[in-house]
Amino acid sequence: MTQPQFVHLRMHSEYSVTDSTVRLDSAIKKVKEQGVGALGLTDLNNIFGGLIFYTHARKAGVKALMGCDLVIQNETDRDKPFRMAVLCQNHEGYKNLCEILTHAWLKNQYMGHGETKLEWLFKHHEGLIFLSGGPEGQIAQLCLSGKKAEAIVLAKKMKSLWGDRFFLELQRAGRPSDEAVVRYHLSIADECDIPVVATHPIQFLEPEDFDAHDIRVCIARGDVLADKSRPKLYSKEQYLKSPEEMISLFADVPSAIANTVEIAKRCNLEGVLSKPQLPLFPTPDGMSLDDYIDQLSHEGLEQRLEFLYPDKEKREKERPRYEERLQFELGIIKKMGFPGYFLIVQDFINWSKQNGVAVGPGRGSGAGSLVAYSLRITDMDPLRYDLLFERFLNPERVSMPDFDVDFCQYNRQRTINYVKSRYGEDAVSQIATFGTMGAKGVIRDVGRVLGISYSLCDKVSRLIPAQPGKNVTLAEAIKTVPDLKDLIEKDESVAQLVDKALPLEGLVRNLGMHAGGVLIAPGKLTDFCPLYSQDENPDNVISQFDKKDVENVGLVKFDFLGLTTLTILEFAMRFIRQLDPNTTLRLEAIPIDDPETYHLFQVGNTSAVFQFESDGMRKLLRDARPDCLEDLIALNALYRPGPMDLIPEYIACKHGEKEVHYPDPRLEPVLKETYGIMVYQEQVMRVAQIIGGYSLGGADLLRRAMGKKQVDEMKRQRAVFVKGAVERGMAEDKAGDLFDLMEKFAGYGFNKSHACAYSYVAYQTAYLKVHYPAPFMAANMCLVMDSGEKLKHLIDDCFLNDISVLPPDINKSEWEFVPTSMHEIRYGLGGIKGIPKDAAEAIVREREQNGPYKDLFDLVSRVDRTNFSKRTLLSFVQAGVFDSLEPNRAKLAANIDNAIALSESESSNAGQESLFADVMDEVQPEYIDAKPWSAYKELIGERDVMGCVFRGHFYGAVQEEAAQLHPTPIINVKPAQRSANRRSPSVQVAGIASNIKQSFNKEGRLMGSFVLDDGTSTISVTCFGDDWMIYRNIVKSDELVFVRGNAREDKFSATGVSITARSVEVPATLRAKNSTVLQIELKDPNFDFDLLKTFLEDHRPDVDDAGCRVSVKVMDHGKEASFVFSKDWEVYLNQTLLDELEEIPGLDYHLASKGEA
Known part of the structure; x- marks a missing residue:
C-alpha cells in the first residue's frame, strides 16, 4: 500500500451508542478501498469497540489508531462540558487512557456521562497524543465566548505539559461555527508555535446515511424527527470523506493534512493482546501451587470416599480406581499450568458454602473432573456416572478450563464481594454486553421517531416471528411472512417504517452486564482495559470490553451464574427449619433412590420441578416412567430438537417392548444405560476410544469436529477411525457405518456432565415437593411475586396437590408467601x-x-x-x-x-x-x-x-350467561376420530380465556392459541390464518369466550386433547348481535349528563370490536324525553360495562333485542 496522503484520526462508531451509524468492518473496508493504511477510532467517552477495531483492522492490513473522544468537565458550568480527543501512541498511553476513562465513569459522573477532569490529563499523559477538539473543545469555546486570551494561556499550558503530542484541530464539517474555530486555532497555533491537524468528525459512512443517522440520534435523545425545535447537532458532511476530499478541503493549510500522516506514524500500539493471566493464589507456608493442589485434592478425596462408601472394606476396594483417576487428572492439570485456576475456583466456592451462599452441584463439562469433585467445586461423583475429564480439559487441545458455577441469585453478590476482598477491589469486575437493535425493537423505535401510531408499529412488530435461539431479521421476516409483505405493499407508512428501520437494525443500542462473567486480574484491571459503571454503584462495575475481548487482552473470566432454583431450594430449607427447628435434613445427603420422588416423576406431577416443568416433558415422564437418576439424566438430554425422535425407541427399549441393539458387543457397557442409543457426547467419545483406538483427548477432538461438521477434517478422521476399528477386529464397511452413526449422534448429543448435575438439582426439587410440599411451593411463589401469571400457575398446582393457599389477610400475611404447615401456605403481601x-x-x-x-x-x-x-x-x-x-x-x-x-x-x-x-x-x-x-x-x-382469583372462579360469575348456548363441559371433550369422507364432528365449549399466545406456522402465517377454563377442566384452542387475525382482537384474558371447533388428540397438551377453532365469539359480540340498542333510563332529570358521556367514552369499542348503539330516556314530571346517540357513541357490551352501569346511582338500563326494537 502506498504512503497515504491523509489519515482520518476521528471517528465515532456504533459503539458510541447514541450518535453514530458506522459499523467498524464497513469503515475498515472503505478505508482500505481508498488506499489509506490507517484509521483512527475515537468513540464518545469509551473504547467499547476499541479492541474489535484493533484486531479487525490489523487483520485487514489497516493500522488501527485507538483513541477516545473524551467528555471534559467544565469547572464553571457542568451543564456545558467540553470535548477533547486522545490517541494511544503506545501501550503506556493505552494504560493511561484506561485509567482516565475508569476514573471518569466510576468517580465523576454527571448527567449520565463520566467526565474527565483536565488535571487528570495533565497527570496521566505519557503515551497519549492530544487533539484539542473542534467547536466543542475548551480552547474553541473560550474563543467563541470572547475569551481568546484565556484560550492562549490554556494552550500554552497544554503545550508545556504535552509538548509535541498536542495538536490544535481544524474541522470543516459544515457546521455554523467551524470556520470561526479554524481561524482562532490557526491564530493561536501561530502565536504559540503549536502544530495544527485536519480532522473530520465522522458520524456515518456514506452521504446517503445522514437520514438514518438523524433517526438514530432522535432515538437516543427521545426526539421526534418532525419536531422543528429539536437541536440539529450534526451536518450532512459528517460522512467518511475520501483523502482527496479532505486534501481539497484544507488546501489552504497543507501542514494540517501532513500532520495526520505524521500522527498515524507515531501511533504504534503493541502489547495489548495477551495470553491468559491468572491472579496469584496465596498458598500457606510458601507452598507451590502444584503441591498445594495435590494436598487439597487428596484430603478432599478422602472425605468424599468416606461419604460415598461408609463401609471401610467397600471403601478400600473402590479406592484404587479413584486414586488412579485423581493422579491422572492432577498430572494433566499441572502439566498444562492450571493448578492456580482450580485453586481460585475452589476457594470462592468453599467460602460460599461455608457462609450460607447456595452453590450448584456443577454445570457443564466441569462435573467430569474428579479433582473438582475432591475440591468440592462440584458435587457429582464422575466415576459413578462415567463422566469424562477430557470433555472438560483436553491435554491434546490447550485452552483455559472454564467452570460454570451456579449460585443462589440473591446471594451471588456476596461471593463476588468476597473475591474483591481477597484479590483487591481494583482487580475484580463484571463484564459488558452490548444490546443491539433487533427487528422488533427497531420497528418500535423508528416508528416513535417518525410519529407513526403505536398500534400500527405494534402490529408490524408482532408480524416478525420470534424463534428461540435465533434473531429473525427484518429481511428474513419480509421474505418468510406473507402477511408482513402484504402490509408493506398495501400501506405506504409501513413501507416507510420498514425502509427507515432496515439501515439501523443490528446497531449497538445499549450496554448491559454479562449474566455471570466475573474478571479477576493479576493486579489492576485498568492495566488491561477500562471499566464502566452506569450509576457509580461498585456492584455494577463492568469492563468496557465484552467477554471475547477481555480474554483477548489476557483477562480470565470466571462464571458466577445466578440460578433461581438454588434460591428456591435455599428459601425452602429456611421455611422447613422454621416449621421444624430440629430437622436434620441436608439437601446434599437426601437419598437418591426415594420411591415417592420417582413416583412424582412417573405421573408427571412436575410443575415447579427444575427442568421437567413443560407439558411435553411431563407427558414424556408419564410414558417413560423413570425409576433412577440415570433415567432422569437421559430424559433431560433427549428432550430437545433432534434427539426427540429417539424418544419412542428409548421408551420401548426401557419397557422391554423392543430388543436393545448394540452396534458392537464391546459397546454394551457404554450404551447399556441408554438402551443402545447414543445420547451423550461422552458416549461418542467412548465409542471412538474402544472401537477406533482413540485416546479420550483425541476422541474429544473428533467429537468437536463432528459437531462443527468440518468436512475436510471429517474425511481425515473417518480414515483414522476406520483404520483403528479394522485393527481391532471390525469389518471395514461396518466401521464406516458406525462412524456415520457416531457423526449423526455427535451433531446433537448432549453433554452428560451437564445433564447429570442439572438432573440432580431437579431430583432435589422433586424430593422437596414430595416430602415438604408447602415450604417448597411457598419458596417458588416468593421468587415470582411480581408475576401474576406464574403465581396463578403455582397456586393451581397447589390445589392439585392438596396444598391450601390461604388468601392474603392484613392480620396474618407477611411480605413473603409463608408456609403455616407442611400443607398450607399464607399468601404474601408481596404478591x-x-x-x-x-x-x-x-x-x-x-x-x-x-x-x-x-x-x-x-x-x-x-x-x-x-x-x-x-x-x-x-x-x-x-x-x-x-x-x-x-x-x-x-x-x-x-x-x-x-x-x-x-x-x-x-x-x-x-x-x-x-x-x-x-x-x-x-x-x-x-x-x-x-x-x-x-x-x-x-x-x-x-x-x-x-x-389470580381466590374467592371464586370467573366462569362461576358468568355461568348463567354461558349456559344459554349449552356448551359441552370441557372435562367431557374427547378427541373424535375422523371418518374416511368427513372431518370429525364439531364441539362447542365456553370458558374463561388465558395464556393467549401468537406465533407463526411453517408457511410464515400467523396463528394463535389460548386456554379455556370452565371450572371442570382446561383445554387449549388453536386458531389459524385469517381466522386468528379476527379473533385475536376479541379474545381477552379472564373473559368469557365461546368456541366451536374440532377436538383432536394432542400429545403435548396436559389433557391430551385440544380444539382447532372454526368460530370464536365473546358475550359482547353476541350481545351486539342480539341487541339493537343499550337503553338507559335516567330517573333523575338533574342527572349529570357529562358523567354519562364520560362513561360512554370510556367504553367505546376497539377498531375490531362489535359495538352497540345507545339510547337515553329521561323522565321529568311524568313526561318522557328520549333520543338515540349517533353511531360514534357506540359502546362495547362486555361484563365490565354492565357491572359499572349497575353501580351508577339514578339510572336503569335494558338491552333491547332486535325483536323489541
Missing part, C-alpha cells in the same frame, strides 16, 4: 401489585409490636403515611386483605379517602408525622355505606392486583 416492600414490612412490624388491626381506619392510623398511598390501600381492598374484618369491599373502597383525611388531620393536630392511635381509640370513625360489588367485579379486582 399484591402496587404494594411496596417497605410498606408491607412496616405493616407487619407494627402488627407484631402492637397487635392485630381492627379495621381500615386502625391500619391507617397506626402506620406511618409515608409507607403507603391511596393506591396501596385500594390494592389491599381489591385483594381482600380486609375481608376478615369487613367483607364489603365496595364499602372499604368508599372510605379510603376518609381514612386518609382523618389520619392526616389527627397527625397534624398531634404535631407529628406518624398517625396517632390514642384519639382513634376514643372516637370510632363511621363508615360510609356502599352497595357491594358484583361477584364479577370482585374477581376482576383480585385479578388486577394479584394476577
Whole structure:
C-alpha cells in the first residue's frame, strides 16, 4: 500500500451508542478501498469497540489508531462540558487512557456521562497524543465566548505539559461555527508555535446515511424527527470523506493534512493482546501451587470416599480406581499450568458454602473432573456416572478450563464481594454486553421517531416471528411472512417504517452486564482495559470490553451464574427449619433412590420441578416412567430438537417392548444405560476410544469436529477411525457405518456432565415437593411475586396437590408467601401489585409490636403515611386483605379517602408525622355505606392486583350467561376420530380465556392459541390464518369466550386433547348481535349528563370490536324525553360495562333485542 496522503484520526462508531451509524468492518473496508493504511477510532467517552477495531483492522492490513473522544468537565458550568480527543501512541498511553476513562465513569459522573477532569490529563499523559477538539473543545469555546486570551494561556499550558503530542484541530464539517474555530486555532497555533491537524468528525459512512443517522440520534435523545425545535447537532458532511476530499478541503493549510500522516506514524500500539493471566493464589507456608493442589485434592478425596462408601472394606476396594483417576487428572492439570485456576475456583466456592451462599452441584463439562469433585467445586461423583475429564480439559487441545458455577441469585453478590476482598477491589469486575437493535425493537423505535401510531408499529412488530435461539431479521421476516409483505405493499407508512428501520437494525443500542462473567486480574484491571459503571454503584462495575475481548487482552473470566432454583431450594430449607427447628435434613445427603420422588416423576406431577416443568416433558415422564437418576439424566438430554425422535425407541427399549441393539458387543457397557442409543457426547467419545483406538483427548477432538461438521477434517478422521476399528477386529464397511452413526449422534448429543448435575438439582426439587410440599411451593411463589401469571400457575398446582393457599389477610400475611404447615401456605403481601416492600414490612412490624388491626381506619392510623398511598390501600381492598374484618369491599373502597383525611388531620393536630392511635381509640370513625360489588367485579379486582382469583372462579360469575348456548363441559371433550369422507364432528365449549399466545406456522402465517377454563377442566384452542387475525382482537384474558371447533388428540397438551377453532365469539359480540340498542333510563332529570358521556367514552369499542348503539330516556314530571346517540357513541357490551352501569346511582338500563326494537 502506498504512503497515504491523509489519515482520518476521528471517528465515532456504533459503539458510541447514541450518535453514530458506522459499523467498524464497513469503515475498515472503505478505508482500505481508498488506499489509506490507517484509521483512527475515537468513540464518545469509551473504547467499547476499541479492541474489535484493533484486531479487525490489523487483520485487514489497516493500522488501527485507538483513541477516545473524551467528555471534559467544565469547572464553571457542568451543564456545558467540553470535548477533547486522545490517541494511544503506545501501550503506556493505552494504560493511561484506561485509567482516565475508569476514573471518569466510576468517580465523576454527571448527567449520565463520566467526565474527565483536565488535571487528570495533565497527570496521566505519557503515551497519549492530544487533539484539542473542534467547536466543542475548551480552547474553541473560550474563543467563541470572547475569551481568546484565556484560550492562549490554556494552550500554552497544554503545550508545556504535552509538548509535541498536542495538536490544535481544524474541522470543516459544515457546521455554523467551524470556520470561526479554524481561524482562532490557526491564530493561536501561530502565536504559540503549536502544530495544527485536519480532522473530520465522522458520524456515518456514506452521504446517503445522514437520514438514518438523524433517526438514530432522535432515538437516543427521545426526539421526534418532525419536531422543528429539536437541536440539529450534526451536518450532512459528517460522512467518511475520501483523502482527496479532505486534501481539497484544507488546501489552504497543507501542514494540517501532513500532520495526520505524521500522527498515524507515531501511533504504534503493541502489547495489548495477551495470553491468559491468572491472579496469584496465596498458598500457606510458601507452598507451590502444584503441591498445594495435590494436598487439597487428596484430603478432599478422602472425605468424599468416606461419604460415598461408609463401609471401610467397600471403601478400600473402590479406592484404587479413584486414586488412579485423581493422579491422572492432577498430572494433566499441572502439566498444562492450571493448578492456580482450580485453586481460585475452589476457594470462592468453599467460602460460599461455608457462609450460607447456595452453590450448584456443577454445570457443564466441569462435573467430569474428579479433582473438582475432591475440591468440592462440584458435587457429582464422575466415576459413578462415567463422566469424562477430557470433555472438560483436553491435554491434546490447550485452552483455559472454564467452570460454570451456579449460585443462589440473591446471594451471588456476596461471593463476588468476597473475591474483591481477597484479590483487591481494583482487580475484580463484571463484564459488558452490548444490546443491539433487533427487528422488533427497531420497528418500535423508528416508528416513535417518525410519529407513526403505536398500534400500527405494534402490529408490524408482532408480524416478525420470534424463534428461540435465533434473531429473525427484518429481511428474513419480509421474505418468510406473507402477511408482513402484504402490509408493506398495501400501506405506504409501513413501507416507510420498514425502509427507515432496515439501515439501523443490528446497531449497538445499549450496554448491559454479562449474566455471570466475573474478571479477576493479576493486579489492576485498568492495566488491561477500562471499566464502566452506569450509576457509580461498585456492584455494577463492568469492563468496557465484552467477554471475547477481555480474554483477548489476557483477562480470565470466571462464571458466577445466578440460578433461581438454588434460591428456591435455599428459601425452602429456611421455611422447613422454621416449621421444624430440629430437622436434620441436608439437601446434599437426601437419598437418591426415594420411591415417592420417582413416583412424582412417573405421573408427571412436575410443575415447579427444575427442568421437567413443560407439558411435553411431563407427558414424556408419564410414558417413560423413570425409576433412577440415570433415567432422569437421559430424559433431560433427549428432550430437545433432534434427539426427540429417539424418544419412542428409548421408551420401548426401557419397557422391554423392543430388543436393545448394540452396534458392537464391546459397546454394551457404554450404551447399556441408554438402551443402545447414543445420547451423550461422552458416549461418542467412548465409542471412538474402544472401537477406533482413540485416546479420550483425541476422541474429544473428533467429537468437536463432528459437531462443527468440518468436512475436510471429517474425511481425515473417518480414515483414522476406520483404520483403528479394522485393527481391532471390525469389518471395514461396518466401521464406516458406525462412524456415520457416531457423526449423526455427535451433531446433537448432549453433554452428560451437564445433564447429570442439572438432573440432580431437579431430583432435589422433586424430593422437596414430595416430602415438604408447602415450604417448597411457598419458596417458588416468593421468587415470582411480581408475576401474576406464574403465581396463578403455582397456586393451581397447589390445589392439585392438596396444598391450601390461604388468601392474603392484613392480620396474618407477611411480605413473603409463608408456609403455616407442611400443607398450607399464607399468601404474601408481596404478591399484591402496587404494594411496596417497605410498606408491607412496616405493616407487619407494627402488627407484631402492637397487635392485630381492627379495621381500615386502625391500619391507617397506626402506620406511618409515608409507607403507603391511596393506591396501596385500594390494592389491599381489591385483594381482600380486609375481608376478615369487613367483607364489603365496595364499602372499604368508599372510605379510603376518609381514612386518609382523618389520619392526616389527627397527625397534624398531634404535631407529628406518624398517625396517632390514642384519639382513634376514643372516637370510632363511621363508615360510609356502599352497595357491594358484583361477584364479577370482585374477581376482576383480585385479578388486577394479584394476577389470580381466590374467592371464586370467573366462569362461576358468568355461568348463567354461558349456559344459554349449552356448551359441552370441557372435562367431557374427547378427541373424535375422523371418518374416511368427513372431518370429525364439531364441539362447542365456553370458558374463561388465558395464556393467549401468537406465533407463526411453517408457511410464515400467523396463528394463535389460548386456554379455556370452565371450572371442570382446561383445554387449549388453536386458531389459524385469517381466522386468528379476527379473533385475536376479541379474545381477552379472564373473559368469557365461546368456541366451536374440532377436538383432536394432542400429545403435548396436559389433557391430551385440544380444539382447532372454526368460530370464536365473546358475550359482547353476541350481545351486539342480539341487541339493537343499550337503553338507559335516567330517573333523575338533574342527572349529570357529562358523567354519562364520560362513561360512554370510556367504553367505546376497539377498531375490531362489535359495538352497540345507545339510547337515553329521561323522565321529568311524568313526561318522557328520549333520543338515540349517533353511531360514534357506540359502546362495547362486555361484563365490565354492565357491572359499572349497575353501580351508577339514578339510572336503569335494558338491552333491547332486535325483536323489541
